[in-house]
Amino acid sequence: MRAVSLDHFGDPDVLDVTTRPDPSKRGGDAVIAVKAASVNPSDVKNVAGQMEGTVLPRIPGRNFAGVVVEGPSDWIGAEVWGTGGDIGFRRDGSHAELLALPETALARKPERLSFEEASASGVHFVTGWLGTVVKAQLAPGEAIAVFGVSGGVGGAVAQIADVIGAHVIGVDRVRPAGHTPAASAIDEFVALDGSPQDIAALVKERTSGHGVNVVFDAVGGVTTAAALASLAHGGRLVVISAVGTRTVEIDLVDLYRNETLVIGCNSADLDVVESSALLNRLTPYFDSGQFRPLPIAGRYSLDDAKDAYRAVAGHIKGAVVIQP
Known part of the structure; x- marks a missing residue:
């Protein structure tokens, strides 16, 4: 098979397309013909050596959608999708023609989604569901501010919160475009412009001065x-990233007086089997049309994988997909 190969860390130019032996079905494994595999910011960070635990040489790629070609008889020919914090990091990933995974990681693709759309959705919605539902336990009627709402994870969180029945405030430098799923999921928008106090004042203005119950x-x-x-008092802050600086100053007196809960959410801790369990919970929302993926902004072949990675590194709006 042909695959993107990562032998040493660096910018996207370190990637090569090589020929590798086809993965074979071992005990408990299945083999998937990859039809589409998105490129995510975590994939770009992985190539740059900014992710922990990656063992080289490696085929990168965290998300995928494809067809089972080897595995349990009742899965042969099934259209599947997946993601996982181990794929492309501790085990070979999806930026290849074939992908071997445990049979227990197989999850049927939502019928409503194309292979491209499914491949662009996994990590966004797994991270969003993990942080919003599992960890923050957002409840109907609560208010949530989604910082970075125009991005993949932010847009997923906005949709999840909307389905839960929360009041959704999107926060970003630019309002989500009208054709994006996030645009219809948010109730209000606050521009990420000005001092922290200015931004917070606008968020509180939209919640009658109380503040939000959750910030994602x-x-x-x-x-x-x-x-x-x-x-708001007793609010929960979910953190999944650190842009610009890894360290911040926090007034501990304000923190404990407000009874604030700070929650770290790292979807990379979920392997492909654990992630598939969450994807199975998400599938009905996609098939009903309640959840929608990011629009596809770019389609690339394996030979153009470097350009795909460069597009994501350049913060392109929308999903970038490799089609092996």
Whole structure:
């Protein structure tokens, strides 16, 4: 098979397309013909050596959608999708023609989604569901501010919160475009512009001065001060990233007086089997049309994988997909 190969860390130019032996079905494994595999910011960070635990040489790629060609008889020919914090990091990933995974990781693709759309959805919605539902336990009627709402994870969180029945405030530099799923999921928008106090004041203005019950900060670092200041008493801050700086100053007196809960959410801790369990919970929402993926912004062949990675590194709006 042909696959993207990562032998040493660096910018996207370190990637090569090589010929590898086809993965074979071992005990408990299945083999998938990859029809589409998105490129995510975590894939770009992985190539750059910024992710922990990656063992080289490696085929990168965290998300996928494809067809089972080897495995249990009742799965042969099934259209599947998946993601996982181990794929492309501790085991070979999806930027290849074939992908071997445990049979227990197989999850049937939502019928409503194309292979491209399914491949672009996994990590966004797994991270969003993990942080919003499992960890923050967002409840109907609560208010949530989604920092970075125009991105993949932020847009997923907005849709999840909307389905839960929360009041959704999107926060970003630019309002989500009208054709994006996030645009229809948010109730109000606050521009990520000005001081942390200015941003927090606008968030509180939209919640009758109370602040939000949950902030899902898909940016982090440069936005942490504004995120904390936007919370109501007893609010929960979910952090998944750190942009610009890994360290921030926090007024501990304000923190404990407000009874703020800070929650770290790392979907990379979920392997492909654990992630498939969450995807199975998400599938009905996609098939009903309640959840929608990011629009596809770019389609690339394996030979153009470097360009696909460069597009994501350049913060392209929308999903980038490799089609092996």
